[in-house]
Amino acid sequence: MLDYDKEADRYDATRGGEPRAAAAADAVLALVPSAARSLLDLACGTGIVTRRLVAGRPGLRATGTDAAYGMARRAAARLPGSVVLADCRRLPFPNGSFDAVSAIWLLHLLGDAGPVVAEAARVLRPGGVFVTTVDKAAAHHVGSDIDALAAPYRAERATDEAERVTAYAAERGLLRSGTARFRGHGQGRTPRRVAHHIRAGELYAAGGPRLADRIEALPDPDVPRQEPEFTLRAFRKS
Secondary structure, three states, rough: OOOHHHHHHHHHOOOHHHHHHHHHHHHHHOOOOOOOOOEEEOOOOOOHHHHHHHHHHHOEEEEEOOHHHHHHHHHHHOOOOOOEEOOOOOOOOOOOOOEEEOOOHHHHHHHOOOOHHHHHHHHHOOOEEEEEEOHHHHHOOOOHHHHHHHHHHOOOOOOOOOHHHHHHHHHOOEEEEEEEEEOOOOOOOOOOHHHHHHHHOOOOOOOOOHHHHHOOOOOOOOOOOOOOOEEEEEEEEE
């Protein structure tokens, strides 16, 4: 897993920057009720999306949390007084504190997404909405030549698999209430980058160096393939 303290200063530039943040924020807000006045953004990173959530919905007050000091420091510069250093599995907020909770590109990083969904449900008010990305890895399966070689080595189930997250939500009284999608920006995978991640043990571990070599040998190894389309699911607290 990345060291997010070290990545903080260059994170936005390598993750689609403002265009991706704008697309993500617009999609989240499409699922957040217009009456919502408080939102908690879990693992807010540099705050680039959180800031746009506030800008895109007058009257909405957003609080960001992140467990990495480097990320929280960057976010605090964008959202002074509204960022808390915290583990999203043990949030420092009372029950029923927020009208909405968002978790963008978080659940796929966890060994078990259940505790985060449970905490989101706990801090939501009745009628509040939890919005999260699901199936992040699958979003990068765009039918490219990279995907054709890697398909036999994909993990069977991801921690942010949509139906798995939906089951966790249902256990906590969160009922599915909507879906939205948005396009990534600057996120199309290149053969050389994918090969690097395979050799580092971060992707398709079963394929090993042989798969990395085959992917890196594809034509145009530094040309990005199609951009991913990310999926959001929303769940309302009963």
